[in-house]
Amino acid sequence: MSRSDLGWGSSPADQANPRSGLVIHYDSADQNLAGKDHSACLSYWRSTRDFHTGPERGWADIGYCVDTETEILTENGWRTFREIAAGDLVLTLDHTTGSSRWQPLTAVNVFPAVPRELVRMEGAGHSSLTTDRHRWPVERPSATGEPERAWATSATLRARDLITLSAPCQAPPTEPKWPDPLVERLARVCVLREPHTGVDHGDLLPEEITEHAPDGAPSHGFLSSLTGPQLDLFLRVVSDTGQEGPGTLVASGPAVAESLLFAAVLAGKAAVRHERGDGHRVSLLDRDRVSPEDVTRTREPHDGPVWCPTTPDGTWLARRRGTVYFTGNSFMACPHGYVIEGRGLYRTQAAQPGGNTSHYSCTLATGPKDPITPEQINAVRALRQWLMEPDTSIAGSVSGHRDFISTSCPGDKAYKLVQDGTFAEDPDDTEGDDDMPRHRRFEKDDAQALEPGDWASLAFDRRHDGDTGEFYSLVGVEETDGAYYDISVGVTLDGVTPGSEVQIRATEYESDGDGGWKIARNRPQHSPVHKGGQGHFTYSWKGNLAEGRRVRIRLVQFGDAQAQVISATTDVFYWPR
Numbered sequence: 001m002s003r004s005d006l007g008w009g010s011s012p013a014d015q016a017n018p019r020s021g022l023v024i025h026y027d028s029a030d031q032n033l034a035g036k037d038h039s040a041c042l043s044y045w046r047s048t049r050d051f052h053t054g055p056e057r058g059w060a061d062i063g064y065c066v067d068t069e070t071e072i073l074t075e076n077g078w079r080t081f082r083e084i085a086a087g088d089l090v091l092t093l094d095h096t097t098g099s100s101r102w103q104p105l106t107a108v109n110v111f112p113a114v115p116r117e118l119v120r121m122e123g124a125g126h127s128s129l130t131t132d133r134h135r136w137p138v139e140r141p142s143a144t145g146e147p148e149r150a151w152a153t154s155a156t157l158r159a160r161d162l163i164t165l166s167a168p169c170q171a172p173p174t175e176p177k178w179p180d181p182l183v184e185r186l187a188r189v190c191v192l193r194e195p196h197t198g199v200d201h202g203d204l205l206p207e208e209i210t211e212h213a214p215d216g217a218p219s220h221g222f223l224s225s226l227t228g229p230q231l232d233l234f235l236r237v238v239s240d241t242g243q244e245g246p247g248t249l250v251a252s253g254p255a256v257a258e259s260l261l262f263a264a265v266l267a268g269k270a271a272v273r274h275e276r277g278d279g280h281r282v283s284l285l286d287r288d289r290v291s292p293e294d295v296t297r298t299r300e301p302h303d304g305p306v307w308c309p310t311t312p313d314g315t316w317l318a319r320r321r322g323t324v325y326f327t328g329n330s331f332m333a334c335p336h337g338y339v340i341e342g343r344g345l346y347r348t349q350a351a352q353p354g355g356n357t358s359h360y361s362c363t364l365a366t367g368p369k370d371p372i373t374p375e376q377i378n379a380v381r382a383l384r385q386w387l388m389e390p391d392t393s394i395a396g397s398v399s400g401h402r403d404f405i406s407t408s409c410p411g412d413k414a415y416k417l418v419q420d421g422t423f424a425e426d427p428d429d430t431e432g433d434d435d436m437p438r439h440r441r442f443e444k445d446d447a448q449a450l451e452p453g454d455w456a457s458l459a460f461d462r463r464h465d466g467d468t469g470e471f472y473s474l475v476g477v478e479e480t481d482g483a484y485y486d487i488s489v490g491v492t493l494d495g496v497t498p499g500s501e502v503q504i505r506a507t508e509y510e511s512d513g514d515g516g517w518k519i520a521r522n523r524p525q526h527s528p529v530h531k532g533g534q535g536h537f538t539y540s541w542k543g544n545l546a547e548g549r550r551v552r553i554r555l556v557q558f559g560d561a562q563a564q565v566i567s568a569t570t571d572v573f574y575w576p577r
Helices: 038-052 180-192 207-212 220-224 228-242 254-266 374-387 412-419
Strands: 022-025 071-074 077-079 089-094 099-104 107-111 116-123 126-130 135-140 148-153 162-164 248-251 271-276 279-284 296-302 306-310 315-320 323-328 331-333 339-341 360-363 398-400 438-444 448-450 460-463 468-471 483-494 502-511 517-526 535-545 550-557 563-576
Touching (some): 022 412, 162 323, 180 254, 502 535, 535 550
Parallel strands (some): 022 398
Antiparallel strands (some): 071 077, 071 315, 135 148, 135 162, 135 323, 315 323, 331 339, 438 460, 483 535, 502 517, 502 550
16 A cells, blocks of 8 residues: 555655665554554554654655646546546556556545655657656566566666557457548548638538537547547548648647547557647657657656556556656555555665665564564565565565664564564465455346337346346446446347447446436447347446446347347456445
8 A cells, every 4th residue: 555545745755775675663562453444554654654754754755646737548538637536437558468448547646735856757759747656667678689568667767668658459449330431531621620721611511520520520439439440541541631741640729639649549659749830730659669768857846736546557648748658656564464655665764773775664563462463474575575576676584673773673573473584485375355356147048129229228137146037237236335347248139130230338327316227327338230140249348336326238229120139148347345
């Protein structure tokens, strides 16, 4: 659990690079935290921080943050931190595969304005202003000659690290929803409404154009529905129509420039948006990575607020001053198995004289008679293993406070575990139950009629536990406080007119206040085109369900006659709050 989770900013403690190992401490008085809820551990840690804050003691402030000029890409376009909330879909980087994907935002962390020193990186195609501990997913050279994926911070970026500017999207649409001529016409509209050309179609634009491009700016929903080849076609036609050379996209105004940049991101192309005296432009770059060697790095004081999002991948697509890039998001081991950050990485410690710059420190927050729980022991082991990773590379040794000065710390119980090597063992692979999703499965065997053009909620007949009935809501009936969820569904349809479209989506419902349910939010849909015979369609969605809401799967078909759902299966993984 980082300091940012507790709302604390960057540490005023001096920088250091401890490499010699980990030192165990305790509290001189019994705390009985093992017999209390985990919230008591957080209260204890906040009180400890209040006592120790300051340049001489300071268990203070760690942040993985950016300045407020930095924006994040949502499914509806670029947004500032004030315009987003948990549950919004944002573009992230799957650092294991190198591809991008849409994931729900799980938190927006904002830290108050206090004096800080930030790292500025400026260069062609890149502008960032971050805290030292801001994380970056990078690629770096390896001994095999193949680049390896790694993590770095603004303070530890290496000269040959490569920051990702763009990445191909996972699972883009494969079946065209719109004809290519429409895509080309919309691309030309983006340019031909440019004021300096003297051409303004205004209300003369065909209805099909204005439907998908209000005021000449293609909607984000329309662009998201294009296949990869159609996105390439769209960008190529914009470039050719603008006649300013390959890779230069002329935009008729700021809204169009936003659409063009969004299209470039979806196409997996690195791009920069900028304004010139004669209008707006988006430039496609000839590279998809940038190195710290290509930018100027400086440090500067900053007294404004900073912020960072939390996503499942730990990454997000950022924009600052028109440039776009993927970026990322000391210690206490509490009796419940959490490691809670103190001064944090690369900071002078304030706990063991003679070892504050050479060793990291970790307190168990226990007194002489307090038990040391198995979860606590495993948390120390996990912390040690994490600190031994390449970025920090500490030695694997574990010491006690009394190894540095004459003191009773860390207590006889903990010191025995130091001496017999218990803390130096590998951590268990198992995680707490709270981290493991729960699962339920629904099946459908009874046919369900689908009238053309009418959305219908999918009704399942039986559940994995043997219950039968009519099940519409997949998450939220029992999870009344809300939940994170991951739904995958497969549907077989019969009687759909060949060549017609089928749409499937997850929909969140809330109480209508009169004993019924109303639509609260429609999630993005999948829109395959049926080619003939029985239709087999799949759909998946991850979301953050608010308190009191429920999730259903809905579908619609646009054939000439009634069709039927003849079977369906869904697997649901969920994490109740």
